[in-house]
Amino acid sequence: MRSRRHHIVALIIFAVKAVTVPDVCSPALKRKEYSFQGNFHHTINEPLEIVWLRNKTPVSMCQSRMACYDYSDIKTSTTITMSGDGSVQYKLIIRNVTDVDETIWSMKYLGLASLRKQEPLFSCKLFVYEYPAPTLVDCPMMLEENTMLNCTCAKNNETEVDLKYSWFQTNGSLINNGGNVLSLPASKQNSGQECRGQTSTGEESVPVVYDPLIIARAKLLDCVLNSTESGLTLICVAQKVYPSANCDFTVGGNNCSVTLTDLTPGYYDIVVSVYPNVTGSDSDKIYSVKDHFIYKIESDEESRHETNVIFNEVIICLTLCLLILIVILHTTILIRRSINNSKQTVPGLMKGKNEVEKKNVDHNFNDVDHIISDKENIETLINLVLAEPDLNEMGPLLKIKQKEMFEKL
Incomplete structure (x- = not known):
């Protein structure tokens, strides 16, 4: 009998209970x-x-x-x-x-x-x-990004035994080969280091965390200024500002609440400042990144004059364009007339040429009659015809005349 193998598939469902990590x-x-x-x-x-x-x-x-x-x-x-x-x-x-x-x-x-x-x-x-936390020495609590982060971990005054202090990353990895001095480029990724002290027997001190505030200035500040009927629109985009960003601008040294119509006509410097919000005070502006614009506020007379100038420039441009168009049309007409005259003149010239050639042929025939009337010149005339290509066309006629002359003789 043929054996049959039955494959049994077991489906196991695991119930996972949510565990709250304290x-x-x-x-x-x-x-x-x-x-x-x-x-x-x-x-x-x-x-x-x-x-x-x-x-x-x-x-x-x-x-x-x-x-x-x-x-x-x-x-x-x-x-x-x-x-x-x-x-x-x-x-x-x-x-x-x-x-x-x-x-x-x-x-x-x-x-x-x-x-x-x-x-x-x-x-x-x-x-x-076993032991209290060490003391952090010369460790600034605020640093600008990409500056050097330096901090020393030292023994607490309450600690009576000697401990070896080391710095650790937040993931538990050792930094600087176990030294008590921390030195790293300041960045958000390099924050939250922990210093621990330990005796030779493995007893530890309370760890202390060094987590300074890392600030970053604005990068790639790009602003666009647009003038509208109701005022100005200023749009600025900046990258990499933290912990958070503040933005303000001044017009001629005044704050952003100025009314443009109240300003005296002239040129004004618009300054845009973007800086990180560190303390919430004006002292944060030392980290500002700025952009400048020059904006002209015109009087009503200047506006009307500028409008008239623009209108006159437009009229002049249109007039020049019209003159150029007339010149192009006139030139085109002259060229077409010249071509038509040339086509009518060529057939007339060809007809006159044929009549002249015909007269020349008749004249040549008369000359031949005169020449061959002299017996002595017959041979000379034959040789002349053979020597001159232009007289080759009269060859048959000369032969006829020669035959008639010999018959008379």
Whole structure:
């Protein structure tokens, strides 16, 4: 029997549950106090009951009477208050931070309120360090793009041991081979570096982030000025201005609210300035990129004079064009007449030429009769005909005359 193979296709569907990544808490130091505090609005029409969790283990609980209970082995202190508008203030203090506290801390509803809202009211990941953060030395907090970013990471006065400090990129990669001096071209991509200190045994200090404000001037500023009946239209386009851009312009030193009709007729300098919005004050204009235009404001008499000049120029141009057209037409007529006269003259000339030639032939015949009347000249005439190409046409006639002469002789 022929065997049959049955292929079974298994379809496996994975249900992916959305995972919320908690925020990062501010760093904590070992053997020190640390606190979580904040507020939220209790909008659920149920009694307020909350619980604090370290990872998934309860550490304290607060009931509707605002009384909180902390477990003695965790050594926390929890308080909670609620105002009439439903605003809740909370605070939890860790009295002595240890390595086990480096985990996720969260606060959630208890009781009936937890059925209405299961997500945490607060959650973050706590990192614990052995030593305080280092000090940043000679690190400007604002830099212009493409200038050199220089910053030194040094030991904090509270740190009693020697640490090796290194700079790291935001992705965790090491910078400058582990040196404590940061030196990079300033750019948006090179911001947010982190300095960390570490002992020979691997104990670390609280990291410190150096994130200066990087500003950029306008690039490729291009403006177009158009004059309309109602005033001026100025359109400017610039590239690469950050963190944000301000733009203003002046006419003859005045701000953009001037009325052109109120200005004295003459030439005015229009200045366009584009600069990054750093502090929101006039001091930001030191980073301006400018463009200039010269605009003429005319009086009514000048406008009428200019209109008359333009009108006269148009009339002159039209007159010259008309004269040129007349000359071209006249020349064309003369040329055509000359061609027609030439065609009528040529046949007349040909006819006259034929009559002249005919008369010349008759005259030549008479000359031949005279010549051949003399017997002695017959031979000479024959030789002459043979020698002169122009007399070849009279060859047959000469032969006839020669025959008649010999017959008479």
